[in-house]
Amino acid sequence: MNHTINLNPGTLGRTAGWSLLVMIIVGILTAIFVTDGIDINLSADVSATATNMLEAESRLRAKAYLSCLTFGLEALFAVCLYLLLRQSGAVLATWGLLISVAGAVLVLLGAVFSMNAAEIASNVAYSGGANEDQRLMLTSLQATSSYTSFHLGLVISTFGKAIFFYLFYRSGLIPKIIAGWGLFASLFVSSAVVARDFIPALANNSITAAFMLSNLIALVSTGLYLSIRGVRTNG
Numbered sequence: 001m002n003h004t005i006n007l008n009p010g011t012l013g014r015t016a017g018w019s020l021l022v023m024i025i026v027g028i029l030t031a032i033f034v035t036d037g038i039d040i041n042l043s044a045d046v047s048a049t050a051t052n053m054l055e056a057e058s059r060l061r062a063k064a065y066l067s068c069l070t071f072g073l074e075a076l077f078a079v080c081l082y083l084l085l086r087q088s089g090a091v092l093a094t095w096g097l098l099i100s101v102a103g104a105v106l107v108l109l110g111a112v113f114s115m116n117a118a119e120i121a122s123n124v125a126y127s128g129g130a131n132e133d134q135r136l137m138l139t140s141l142q143a144t145s146s147y148t149s150f151h152l153g154l155v156i157s158t159f160g161k162a163i164f165f166y167l168f169y170r171s172g173l174i175p176k177i178i179a180g181w182g183l184f185a186s187l188f189v190s191s192a193v194v195a196r197d198f199i200p201a202l203a204n205n206s207i208t209a210a211f212m213l214s215n216l217i218a219l220v221s222t223g224l225y226l227s228i229r230g231v232r233t234n235g
Contacts, residue, residue, distance in 0.1 A: 007083055010230030013173070016080035017226025023073040024219060030066050034059050038117075040143040041150050050140040053117045060118035067111035074104040074157070081164045084231060088171035096163035103157025109149035117142040155190045158215070162186035165218075173231040178221050185211070185218035 035042065037052040038059055053060060078100035086093040117139050165182035168174050192211045196202035 009084060009173075009233065012080045012084050013226045013230035014228075016077050016084070017223045017228070017230075019073045019077045019080070020219060020223035021227055023070055023077065024216075024223065026066060026070055026073070030063065034062050034066065038063070040147040046140050046143055047136075049143045050136055053139050053143060054121045054135060057118045057121040060114045060121065064111040064114040064118070067108060067114065071104050071108040071111075074107075075101055078104070078160070078164075084173065085164060085167040085171060088167045088173075092163055092167055096160050096167070098160075099163065100157055100160030103153045103155070103160055106149050106153030106156060109153075110146040113142040113146040113149065151193065155193050158186045158189040162190065165222075174222065174225055174229075178218075178225055181214075182218040182222055185214040189215050 031039070031042065037043075038049060038056045040046060040049045043049050078097050081100075082093050082097040085096070120135055120138050120142070162183055165179050165186055169176055169179035169183060189211045192202065192207060196207070
């Protein structure tokens with residue numbers, strides 16, 4: 001017997017909203033206080049990032065644990081949206097959940113690579129003058145792997161959010177302007193990230209800032225509406 005039918009939509013909406021807002025706050029605080037200089041996703045310089053990582057064992061471990069927290073919040077957000085939106089399209093909602101969690105798992109791999117780098121930075125087996133080039137090479141590999149997992153995870157998870165925003169738009173559970181902008185921003189992010197892999201001219205700061213800002217507006221507005229209002233009960 002399916003007991004989740006009796007879950008209160010307002011509670012689910014507010015839980016999704018708060019998990020999304022906390023996830024955004026954790027991400028911003030992490031970028032400001034923890035990952036400066038050691039996050040390859042914020043820098044194109046692999047060598048400089050790897051060098052910084054060798055001197056930042058504690059921050060790398062903190063980054064890894066915060067990534068685990070973010071994964072938990074992302075999964076909670078996706079599950080709540082699935083429960084809210086499955087009546088508006090069970091197949092699409094299921095795909096949205098699976099894709100979102102798969103994307104979050106890929107991003108979570110960055111925690112593994114951060115912990116690997118912390119071990120390389122701290123473990124005596126990797127230290128010593130004769131091994132410095134090897135340590136830098138190994139750390140560079142962790143940095144590159146972190147970028148790859150984040151890159152693919154971002155594409156996949158934002159496509160999953162696009163599905164949820166489409167269902168929100170169709171169901172009317174949140175204002176259509178928020179749902180429509182969320183759909184646009186999610187598709188903008190996923191398509192722009194993929195396109196710049198094939199068209200180098202698209203990998204400029206202006207385009208990156210544009211899709212990051214549009215996505216931030218979509219997520220913050222959705223999080224605020226859901227956390228305060230929950231969802232519309234009259235569609």
